[in-house]
Amino acid sequence: MKKWDIKKIDRDIVILRRTAAALFVVALILSVMLLICVGTQNAKSVPPSGSAEGTGEVTYAGAEAAEGTDTTPEADAGEEDTGRKEPSVTDAISCADSDDPLEILETLSLESLPEQTDPPADTEEPSTEPPADTETDTQPGGIWQGAPPASQGLSFRLQEDGSCILTGMGSCTDTCLIIPAVSPEGWPVTAIAEKAFYGCGVLSAVYIPASVEKIGTLAFAACPRLAYLSVEADNPIFRSVGGILYDKACTVLLCCPPARNDLSVTVPLTVQAIAEMAFYGVTGQVRICYEGTWETWQRVYIGYGNNVLSVGTVYCLGDEQRS
Numbered sequence: 001m002k003k004w005d006i007k008k009i010d011r012d013i014v015i016l017r018r019t020a021a022a023l024f025v026v027a028l029i030l031s032v033m034l035l036i037c038v039g040t041q042n043a044k045s046v047p048p049s050g051s052a053e054g055t056g057e058v059t060y061a062g063a064e065a066a067e068g069t070d071t072t073p074e075a076d077a078g079e080e081d082t083g084r085k086e087p088s089v090t091d092a093i094s095c096a097d098s099d100d101p102l103e104i105l106e107t108l109s110l111e112s113l114p115e116q117t118d119p120p121a122d123t124e125e126p127s128t129e130p131p132a133d134t135e136t137d138t139q140p141g142g143i144w145q146g147a148p149p150a151s152q153g154l155s156f157r158l159q160e161d162g163s164c165i166l167t168g169m170g171s172c173t174d175t176c177l178i179i180p181a182v183s184p185e186g187w188p189v190t191a192i193a194e195k196a197f198y199g200c201g202v203l204s205a206v207y208i209p210a211s212v213e214k215i216g217t218l219a220f221a222a223c224p225r226l227a228y229l230s231v232e233a234d235n236p237i238f239r240s241v242g243g244i245l246y247d248k249a250c251t252v253l254l255c256c257p258p259a260r261n262d263l264s265v266t267v268p269l270t271v272q273a274i275a276e277m278a279f280y281g282v283t284g285q286v287r288i289c290y291e292g293t294w295e296t297w298q299r300v301y302i303g304y305g306n307n308v309l310s311v312g313t314v315y316c317l318g319d320e321q322r323s
Contacts, residue, residue, distance in 0.1 A: 150180030156187065163190040166212075168197065175202050175225075181209040192219045201225065204259070208245075210234035215245075220255055221280040227259035242266065253278050256286075264289055269296070269318075276303030283308065293318035 153172035156164040164187035166179060177197075182188055189209065194216030197203060205228040206220065212235065220226055228243035239248050244265065245255040251272045256265055258281035269291040286308065290297050294316045302309055 150178045156183045158187055163188045165191040165193050166196055167193045169200055173202060176205045177203055178207045179209055181211040192216060198222055213237045218277055218280060221277060223258055225259050226257040229257055256282055258282055260286055271300060273301040274303055274306055277305040279306045279308045288313055289315045289317055291317050
């Protein structure tokens with residue numbers, strides 16, 4: 001007769017009880033997790049307060065009040081106002097108070113586009129006198145009076161005569177650049193190098209002091225936001241009219257800032273030549289008005305690289321003919 005091992009049986013029973021207890025605990029945990037998942041799904045399926053019942057669409061507070069009401073901001077309505085008053089030249093430069101390039105460009109939009117259909121009503125002979133420096137005052141500093149000190153961080157190169165050339169932005173990040181008459185090292189700033197600011201994407205306006213006597217080719221070219229060039233009234237070589245750079249006698253147009261694409265540019269009757277690359281980067285969107293007649297415009301020398309001045313882009317104010 002086979003004998004049973006009582007001790008072994010007791011051990012097996014204990015193991016079975018422990019296994020059953022573990023399985024019960026696992027089943028309990030799984031049940032709790034299942035209940036949590038079901039509760040979450042039910043909560044998601046309940047429409048939120050204010051929703052369209054049965055449609056699944058949620059309506060937000062205030063939507064009923066907005067329905068049938070014009071919510072267009074006042075600024076949008078102002079875009080249709082063609083009688084918007086342009087700022088005066090005296091108030092144009094507020095660069096010291098703003099670091100926003102877009103705001104600066106808006107501030108520097110000094111001229112509005114002329115009407116495309118109506119010829120000029122004034123039939124009097126245009127004046128051959130050089131235009132007044134509308135953006136400079138008789139006192140030193142011009143419209144930049146009250147502006148902060150000269151821009152810092154610019155790059156300079158010393159010349160043999162003890163003066164220096166401004167070669168570029170260096171570490172400067174100013175949107176409205178105030179070129180100093182003297183470098184931080186004490187060297188007089190007498191020139192701006194060729195392509196000194198070429199392709200600079202931050203410049204919106206530049207102030208040129210009286211000490212600058214030479215500006216290299218393409219010094220301000222390809223600057224997409226540059227809309228205004230100002231020259232100190234005492235400068236013996238250069239002057240600026242309406243934000244455009246000319247020689248002192250206003251006989252040569254030297255540089256039209258690239259960002260004036262959406263504005264009109266008036267070329268004085270005194271201009272006899274357009275410098276090479278003067279309109280570099282200016283697109284056909286700009287409206288160029290010449291104060292003389294079509295006949296006198298034909299005698300104006302136009303240097304290469306001024307494709308925007310091709311036939312069809314210049315409006316002669318001296319007569320009713322548009323080239």
